[in-house]
Amino acid sequence: MRENLSTWNDTIVALATAPGLGAIAVIRLSGASAIEIVASVFSKKSLLNQPSHTVHFGKLLNGKDVVDEVVVSIYRAPKSYTGEEVVEISCHGAPLIQDEILQLMIHAGARMAKPGEFTQRAFLNGKLDLTQAEAVADLIASNTDAARKTALHNLKGGFSTDLQVMREKLIKFSALIELELDFSQEDVAFANKKELEILVQQLQIKTQALLDSFKLGNVIKNGVQVAIVGKPNAGKSTLLNALLNENRALVSEIPGTTRDTVEEYLNIQGILFKLIDTAGIRSTTEDSIEQMGIEKSKEKILGADLVIAMFDVNDQSIEQVKIWESEVDSDKLILVGNKKDLVKDNTLFANESLKEVIFISAKEKENIKALENTLYKKVAGEGINKEGTIVTNARHVASLKKLSLALNDVETGLQHNVTGDLLALDIRQALHYLGTITGQITNEDQLDFIFSKFCIGK
Ligand SMILES: Nc1nc2c(ncn2[C@@H]2O[C@H](COP(=O)(O)OP(=O)(O)OP(=O)(O)O)[C@@H](O)[C@H]2O)c(=O)[nH]1
Ligand SMILES: [Mg+2]
Numbered sequence: 001m002r003e004n005l006s007t008w009n010d011t012i013v014a015l016a017t018a019p020g021l022g023a024i025a026v027i028r029l030s031g032a033s034a035i036e037i038v039a040s041v042f043s044k045k046s047l048l049n050q051p052s053h054t055v056h057f058g059k060l061l062n063g064k065d066v067v068d069e070v071v072v073s074i075y076r077a078p079k080s081y082t083g084e085e086v087v088e089i090s091c092h093g094a095p096l097i098q099d100e101i102l103q104l105m106i107h108a109g110a111r112m113a114k115p116g117e118f119t120q121r122a123f124l125n126g127k128l129d130l131t132q133a134e135a136v137a138d139l140i141a142s143n144t145d146a147a148r149k150t151a152l153h154n155l156k157g158g159f160s161t162d163l164q165v166m167r168e169k170l171i172k173f174s175a176l177i178e179l180e181l182d183f184s185q186e187d188v189a190f191a192n193k194k195e196l197e198i199l200v201q202q203l204q205i206k207t208q209a210l211l212d213s214f215k216l217g218n219v220i221k222n223g224v225q226v227a228i229v230g231k232p233n234a235g236k237s238t239l240l241n242a243l244l245n246e247n248r249a250l251v252s253e254i255p256g257t258t259r260d261t262v263e264e265y266l267n268i269q270g271i272l273f274k275l276i277d278t279a280g281i282r283s284t285t286e287d288s289i290e291q292m293g294i295e296k297s298k299e300k301i302l303g304a305d306l307v308i309a310m311f312d313v314n315d316q317s318i319e320q321v322k323i324w325e326s327e328v329d330s331d332k333l334i335l336v337g338n339k340k341d342l343v344k345d346n347t348l349f350a351n352e353s354l355k356e357v358i359f360i361s362a363k364e365k366e367n368i369k370a371l372e373n374t375l376y377k378k379v380a381g382e383g384i385n386k387e388g389t390i391v392t393n394a395r396h397v398a399s400l401k402k403l404s405l406a407l408n409d410v411e412t413g414l415q416h417n418v419t420g421d422l423l424a425l426d427i428r429q430a431l432h433y434l435g436t437i438t439g440q441i442t443n444e445d446q447l448d449f450i451f452s453k454f455c456i457g458k
Helices: 003-007 034-039 095-107 117-124 130-141 145-155 158-182 193-222 236-244 288-303 317-327 346-350 368-380 394-415 420-438 444-452
Strands: 012-015 024-030 054-062 065-075 086-092 224-230 262-268 271-277 306-312 333-338
Touching: 012 095, 012 117, 024 034, 024 095, 024 117, 034 086, 054 095, 065 095, 086 095, 117 130, 117 444, 130 145, 130 158, 130 420, 145 158, 145 193, 158 193, 158 420, 193 368, 193 394, 224 236, 224 288, 224 368, 236 262, 236 271, 236 306, 236 333, 236 368, 262 368, 271 368, 306 317, 306 368, 317 333, 333 368, 394 420
Parallel strands: 224 271, 224 306, 306 333
Antiparallel strands: 012 024, 024 086, 054 065, 065 086, 262 271
16 A cells, blocks of 8 residues: 555546446446445435445435436445455446436535546555556557457556566566675675576566567557558549448549548457558549649658559559559568459469569459458567567656666676676666656656546546
């Protein structure tokens, strides 16, 4: 438990379910007086003596007026989400009723909760660490299966467990080194420097792996930008439609059909891809509107995480592949040869220069699955390791980078045989950055910032 608990003596209230009309709504209170406040307006037996984890049916009364018939659930401290006394009122879902009950609770002594304040209290009461609290926000905001899974992994403490193990080992060393300093006159060595060196190297590897996972973490959270580019008439818009399974973009045999970019989302095995259909690129065009579209396509290539470079396989395939390979980074590039249904000479598919190419027919929807698999693999490799920790939070990345630098300092110090007090200083610095991730070391502004991104009622 944390010491600043005593400052949290007011009781907060908020709507926990989505605002608007629903069959039922849940209003939640947390704080020392939560049960008293609800009991003071509850029609039935007194709630004050009821045990934790019980539900009670009754009426909420505003003077003599019945506001609603409700079910009240009681969770007593510390066995609740926040670690405080918590009451959840399930009422009928009309916005008017929700409002009236909130007003009633405020009148009886509660105050409106700030965004994320329930989770902030859970954190301050030691129920969650900071990475877990942040995972709660990610979980609520997750819109794909992969995002949900990584958030759940972190909520269960996946990320913090990894860091906690490192932290404990480092603390042990820093204690031993500091012990040595106390006995410096006697020239004894408690800490084994070789072991420390190995530990620091292991930590460095772990930190790098976590940093590397952010690239995947970021796309899991925010989606992958995929630009579909190529010459006019290559079939880009037809491909977009085939991937989406609907006629979203205009298709025609006239080159230069797509003028402005068309963007749509596609979920492949839990990862969100943002597909961007662009205007066909050709070297010269008289039409100034088309020219603007083309400039935009070039911009999209630069900004995209992946580029589907598309060409008509019946039109100078090898030359086009060469151009794309020289223009776009290989780990971003997916080469797609379209209109395979029109190919007369099948030997083309076996051509060595085209071995990276996925041959499809956008119009006949042939081989679209293979392209989807390639998109997925480019992002997730052989699959997202559900047990592995993936960093999805920019704040964690910033701390991990500083941690890595601090570990470097410890390593260099060890190599140069620096004195124990300098070494202890560097280790403490590394411990500090580890602590800022899990929240053992925080400041109020940072907490306010993190929790302000939550929705109200969580
Ligand atoms: N036979 C055949 N025709 C296709 C295929 N894919 C697209 N087409 C045709 O090619 C023409 C151009 O298709 P679009 O999808 O509009 O091409 P685009 O690349 O978006 O063209 P712009 O928007 O002008 O840059 C249309 O007449 C499509 O029906 C395919 O796989 N096979
Ligand atoms: Mg088009």
